[in-house]
Amino acid sequence: MWVNRIKSSKLELKLMLKVASSGFICILIYLLLINLAVYYIDHMNVNSEVYHEKILNTSQDFQNYITENEVSIKDISAIKAWDKKQNLTHIKLVDNNKVIYDSLDYIVRITPKVSYIYYAPAKNPFQVITFRDGEASLYVTILFKQRIEQRLDYIIGIFCVLLFFISIFSEFKKLVRDILEIKKGIQILEGGNLTFEIQSKRKDEITDLVNSINRMSKELDLQRKEEEILKQKNYDLVTSISHDIRTPLTTVNSYIDLILEGKYSDAVELNRFLTKIKEKSILINDLTDNLFSHFLNQNKDYSYNFETIIGNEFIIHLLSSMEESLKDKGYQVVIELDLQDEFFLKVDIMQIERVFNNLEGNLIKYARKSEPIIYTASLVNNNLYITGNNYILENNPLDSHGVGIINCQEIIKLHLGEMRTFIENENYHVIITLPVYLFP
Structure with a gap:
């Protein structure tokens, strides 16, 4: 458990490594620049005469301070109080070859090798200072190289700190930029463009997040396309079945009108009309059940129920039924059959009946009654060929042929036909x- 708690993510490790490496590099740069600065200072030439006047003024100011305040040679605190006010000036008091005060004594104790040089007048290397109770020699040094070294230390330190923060901020800037790219990509996806893919060249959790978003957008896009396809299938199904229902319903109404008007010759013909109404009613019921089952089963595609049947009887039944219905409506129909050999068909009976139901409906709407409707059926090379032709009504745009014919073509295609x-x-x-089988 505790191992999981201390285990860092790839992003955390990357940031920590960036901080550590940047700090290490900046320290190396700092040490290198400091050594170069010290080397430069130690080898620079300085004209000591430039500081002669400064040394004399410092000595005179110190003597005035001692005189005005009647400072004792043993009063080190008073001497130190004056020394603190000096700027990069080193003083040393010597009495009888004994150092009684050295303003850089604390530095010498901490750092044995200090980078400074004494500059004193050539003719008068020291100044005698008169105290209240004695005299001491004052040696004054202007810390020119110390001044340069301090300033270079300050500048190099600031440079290295800025370099460190710039390095760290550049990494965070990249991180923020990648996060903003993800935000921009999400906004594009929210706008509906689910094909957009967010790009990332990182190798941490940010890339994992980008890949997750891209996978999610692809899944959503695929789901959306599937929903659109399903929606179109539902529309096509409702449209095709509505188209299929109209024809048998028209036939039912036609036979009912014939019965109500008494247009039948005897009881046999009346019974035939009623049988036709029953057949078409069953077909309507099957079509509506098909539609209901489709939506009840979560909009799944219709599952074809193929069965092997005797093809001769089935085709003769379909064409004879269509012939009888069309003749009852006043059409001239000629059926020519060349089916002497027995054959078998592997079909979904209801779907094939839908095809001929559509053909009958189109004939009723668009065929001329003055010209014969001719349908033939024959066997050629293990294939069943059914052909039909009729003259269409004049000025007929045939716009409504599309829905039914397209669905019929799809049904025949699913039966491996054309x-x-x-x-x-x-x-x-x-x-x-349609392909035929000589043996079941």
């Missing part, structure tokens, strides 16, 4: 191809 439609010289052609 459905093509085209118009030539006002003649509408349909060609459907």
Whole structure:
């Protein structure tokens, strides 16, 4: 447990390493510059005559202070009080070859080798100071090199400290810049551009965060696209089933009108009308159940229920049913069958019925009653070919053909077949191809 507590993150380690390395480099630079400064000071030439007047003035000021305050030669505290007010001036009092006061004595004790040089007049190396109770020799030194050394120490120290903070701030600036880039990227993602990818060249938790955000945006974009696809599928499904329901519903209404108007010859024909109504009602019920099941099962795609059936009987049933319904509505229909050999189809019966239901609906809306509607079915090279053609009504834009035909083509495609439609010289052609099986 305690190991996890002291374990640092990659970002923490990186920042600590940056601070440590910057501090170490700045210390090395400081030591190097200090040594260079000391070397320069120790080897510089200074004209001592420049400081002759300063030394004489300092000696005279000290004598005036001793005289005015009647200072004893043994009163070291009074001597030190005057010495503290001097600026980079070193004094040493000697009595009978014995040093009684040295203003740099504390420095000599701490640092044996001090970088300063005494500069005294060549003819008068010392000044005799008269105290209340005796005399002592005063030696005055102007600490010129000490002054330069102190200033260089100060400048080099400030430079190295600034260099350290600049190095640290540059790292934090990069960190802040990367955080702002992440913030900008998140704002772009919030604006809806989920394909935008945030870039990061770091190798720490910031990059891990960027990668997490990019993965999340990709997941959201994928989810959004899936929702759009699902929404479109739902729209297509509702549209196609609504289109499919209209045809059998129109047929039901047509047969009901025939029955109500008494347009049947005998009880047999009446029973046939009722049977047609029953068949179309079952088809409507199946289509609505399909729609309800789709939404009930969390909008999943329709699962095709394929089964192997006798193809001859099924195709004859579909074409005969369509022929009968169209003739009842006054259309001329010709069905030509070339299906002598028995074959089998692997189909979803309800979906294939939807295809022929759409074909029948389009014929009712767009075919001419004055021209025959011709449908043929034949076997060629283990394929079932169903063709249909009819003359379309004049000035017919055929706009509403799209929804039903597109869905029919998709259904046939899922049965490993093909459905093509085209118009030539006002003649509408349909060609459907389905694979057949000679043995179940």
